[in-house]
Amino acid sequence: MIGSMVKRSPLAREFWENGRAASCPIYDMHGHMGSYHSIYFPRGEAPDMIRTMDEAGVRLLLFSHHAALNSPDLGNRLSVEAVRRFPSRLRAYCVINPNYPERVAQDLATFDSLYPDVYVGLKFLSDYHAIALTDDRYRPAWEHADARGLLVLAHTWGGSVYDGEEVVARVAERYPRVKFLLGHSCHGAWGAAVALAQAFSNIYLELTAVFDDRGAIEKLAAEAGSDRLLFGTDLPWFDPHHAIGVLMNAAISDEDRHNICHRNAERLLGTLLPTLVPARP
């Protein structure tokens, strides 16, 4: 099975032979960083994560540090420090934790001074923070992102009252200028994810953890279109080698694979790209 797919796909063959492909840089649109309770990450800090990225040909990682998600006393500071240390390989999402409105106000007030050298957009984790994306406490952040046409990466889980498909539809309609990345693509509710991508031109389906379900990539590519899918891994939770292996074995075309790995990301990052990734000699 693997053998026949590799034979049909020059791109897959290149990944299998070299571990990466020069013609297909990868933009990982969904990462984290740092230690986390109840799990050990062998490569969880920035230098080790970049080592993993190098092995798999991942050019750029957009991430949010675990401290930004779970330690409001530290907030986004560790994300900012990591980007400043590795500015050619990392950009951060500014995490919004609406349980702390004063912190949100501070994060939004300093956002412009850190964009795009540090931040590329905002990150919402509403199922962890237990506040729905439609809640008023998110409103200042949505309005900030909508006014600037920013990327917003939100975790989305099929059926969730915080960030399931019905909630997503309401905010996508309300904030049409946001480039809305559905983290995990409403995991499990693939039909709903397709319907959202078809209904809203500002919605993109981010593939972290989608790789665990056989047939999901093919369905999303065929029905939502590969021009609406984005590569993501949750690094260091999942490994890009696994995601790439699934993509190269999926019954989709090499054109689809190029869209997912880099073309869509390059289009979304647009004019930011030259400031993000210096040209290689």
Ligand SMILES: [Zn+2]
């Ligand atoms: Zn995440």
